[in-house]
Amino acid sequence: MWQQIISGLQAGSWYSLMALAIVLVLKATDVPNFAMAELGLFPAFCIWALIDGANLSWWLAVPIGLLIGIALSVVVERTAIRPILAENHFATVLMTIAVFVVINAIVQLVWGSEPRKIDSPFAGSFTVAGQVVAYEQLVSVAAGLAVMVGLILFFRTPLGVQMQAVAEDRVTPRLLGVSVTTVFRTSWALAGAIATIALLLQGQASLLTDQNGSGLLIKGFVAATLGGFSSITGAFVGGLALGVAENLAGAYISTSSKTAIALLAIVVVLSIKPQGLFGRHQVREV
Amino acid sequence: MTPFAVFSGSPWRIAGAAGALAAALVLLALPGLVNPYLLFQACLVMVTATAGLGLVLIMGWSGQIALSQAGFLGVGAYATTYLVAQGWAWPLAAVTAGLIAALFGVLIGLPATRLRGFYLAIATLAFAELMIRVFVEATPITGGIAGTAVEAVVLPGIDVDGSRWYLCLGVAAVTTAVVIRIGRVGLGRRLRVVRDAEIAAPSLGVSPMRTKLLAFALSAFIGGIAGALYAQCLSYLTPEIFDMGLLIEFLIVAFLGGVGYVTGPFLGAVVVVVLRDLLQDLGSWQRLGYGLILALAIAFLPRGLASLPDRLRARRPAPPAPEPPPVSGPADLTGAAR
Numbered sequence A: 001m002w003q004q005i006i007s008g009l010q011a012g013s014w015y016s017l018m019a020l021a022i023v024l025v026l027k028a029t030d031v032p033n034f035a036m037a038e039l040g041l042f043p044a045f046c047i048w049a050l051i052d053g054a055n056l057s058w059w060l061a062v063p064i065g066l067l068i069g070i071a072l073s074v075v076v077e078r079t080a081i082r083p084i085l086a087e088n089h090f091a092t093v094l095m096t097i098a099v100f101v102v103i104n105a106i107v108q109l110v111w112g113s114e115p116r117k118i119d120s121p122f123a124g125s126f127t128v129a130g131q132v133v134a135y136e137q138l139v140s141v142a143a144g145l146a147v148m149v150g151l152i153l154f155f156r157t158p159l160g161v162q163m164q165a166v167a168e169d170r171v172t173p174r175l176l177g178v179s180v181t182t183v184f185r186t187s188w189a190l191a192g193a194i195a196t197i198a199l200l201l202q203g204q205a206s207l208l209t210d211q212n213g214s215g216l217l218i219k220g221f222v223a224a225t226l227g228g229f230s231s232i233t234g235a236f237v238g239g240l241a242l243g244v245a246e247n248l249a250g251a252y253i254s255t256s257s258k259t260a261i262a263l264l265a266i267v268v269v270l271s272i273k274p275q276g277l278f279g280r281h282q283v284r285e286v
Numbered sequence B: 001m002t003p004f005a006v007f008s009g010s011p012w013r014i015a016g017a018a019g020a021l022a023a024a025l026v027l028l029a030l031p032g033l034v035n036p037y038l039l040f041q042a043c044l045v046m047v048t049a050t051a052g053l054g055l056v057l058i059m060g061w062s063g064q065i066a067l068s069q070a071g072f073l074g075v076g077a078y079a080t081t082y083l084v085a086q087g088w089a090w091p092l093a094a095v096t097a098g099l100i101a102a103l104f105g106v107l108i109g110l111p112a113t114r115l116r117g118f119y120l121a122i123a124t125l126a127f128a129e130l131m132i133r134v135f136v137e138a139t140p141i142t143g144g145i146a147g148t149a150v151e152a153v154v155l156p157g158i159d160v161d162g163s164r165w166y167l168c169l170g171v172a173a174v175t176t177a178v179v180i181r182i183g184r185v186g187l188g189r190r191l192r193v194v195r196d197a198e199i200a201a202p203s204l205g206v207s208p209m210r211t212k213l214l215a216f217a218l219s220a221f222i223g224g225i226a227g228a229l230y231a232q233c234l235s236y237l238t239p240e241i242f243d244m245g246l247l248i249e250f251l252i253v254a255f256l257g258g259v260g261y262v263t264g265p266f267l268g269a270v271v272v273v274v275l276r277d278l279l280q281d282l283g284s285w286q287r288l289g290y291g292l293i294l295a296l297a298i299a300f301l302p303r304g305l306a307s308l309p310d311r312l313r314a315r316r317p318a319p320p321a322p323e324p325p326p327v328s329g330p331a332d333l334t335g336a337a338r
Helices: A002-029 A036-052 A058-085 A089-111 A135-154 A158-168 A180-205 A212-227 A232-252 A257-272 B010-033 B036-061 B069-085 B090-112 B117-137 B160-184 B186-196 B208-234 B244-257 B264-279 B284-300 B305-315
Strands: A125-128 A131-134
Touching: A002 A036, A002 A131, A002 A135, A002 A158, A002 A180, A002 A212, A002 A232, A036 A058, A036 A089, A036 A180, A036 A212, A058 A089, A058 A180, A058 B284, A089 A212, A089 B244, A089 B284, A131 A135, A135 A180, A135 A232, A158 A180, A180 A212, A212 A232, A212 A257, A212 B117, A232 A257, A257 B090, A257 B117, B010 B036, B010 B160, B036 B069, B036 B160, B036 B186, B036 B208, B036 B244, B036 B264, B069 B090, B069 B117, B069 B208, B069 B244, B090 B117, B090 B208, B160 B186, B160 B208, B186 B208, B244 B264, B244 B284, B244 B305, B264 B284, B264 B305
Parallel strands: none
Antiparallel strands: A125 A131
């Protein structure tokens, strides 16, 4: 039971991170980003290549990987998303799906479909009250918590407030001297780094394959839905809850029920409380 | 005098009607005109276009993003195959499979259509992923990973290839007629009201939720029927046929073709089937190609290939009496998916 919950919290913190990245882009630029997980998958593979191929230490490879993640997101935002942002919402969502496909294909072409494992310095485990806890699990949950707190603090800074203003209305903030370009670039850059962390944690605790992105993307969206898409805390708690629920279902119902939990969670939450467990009600476009 | 200005003149109408008649005759005589391989490709075009017509309803007209068409195709394919194996007649099995797909559509859409557009995108994406798992696990019906063979439908007096073609052609024609009809009657108008002015819709007596849900159920039904046909083309079903790759092909069908036009899915289907044939041995390069095509189509041709005649016409100095655009006209996607 406790073992299941602990591994659930670990997987849940990856979902939380993905949900945080999704919510960050959505809050700032109002784009549900279906390419979010792939934007972390490519840099995670780069980290693997740096450690395994170039024999770099983890402490050096990870910052390089984060920079690659940031650069990739900024480039995608600039070249694929921003030119069509003025057109309509529909096109932007589809463009993120196209970006997803392109990055995934590139990862497959460069690294193949063979599963990899990122070597990390957090091997080993310790025992608390009879429960074995791996350091890797502790690192995952701590990273998720740190990113959440960081984002809450960030949204209180002037740039963070500008971001939320731009999400509500792209015209008025500009009249007040807010650079919409800076806001977009910053949110995508941050989200790219967070997605990289999510894929990195998954890649060093379990395995890294070209399929990790799509799996984590759906979990991230489910977690964000649970959290209502507007709340940072909600997205974080939603991810943890999803991870724990999945692991408990996998252990006590059947292995195959694990996948069903995510969809079930979406249907139930949207039916009972459509704004998510932590969301605010809002009607747009009057 | 440019060619388009006289298009509404009656000689041109007659020529157009004659052209349509000739095209219909060619399609009907196709099994005698081309080799079985080309005929098979033509079947795939019809099936893909039929599934794409479902997307015209939900994405083009109601402005909702649905990512589940590959899943509905799977439901339709497996359900039809299973029912036919139980001794059902194929048409009855196919319609039942369509209804099952529509039921799934309502279950997924019920919560999501109450909310902003992208909730449906997420719920349908999750559904499509879940369906792959179901196809793998439900071994008694689907044969699991190993797959299941499809019994070919043979029409009296026609060989297997010909039967498959007439089946695909017939279903595609009926679906096209139904979708055109829907575009012209109240439902089509309600869908566009919901797409363009969702918050104002209730004041016109239109329930956005019910309208969106109906569109989604119809779209799922068409997807299920297309799946029944797809099974006929494939003759052997395995779960991975219906994965992300198929979804991406449908997005290309819908958006390269033009999601606001009934002709769009047919144009898109031709492109996808030809591409699939050319690139089938290239693995990941094929996916890369698909992704780039989708991105370029969205960036440079947001209303798809089917919008090109309208665009050409719009570029000329105002013609005296422009031909009314087919069914819905260009999808004004502004405000879609809000």
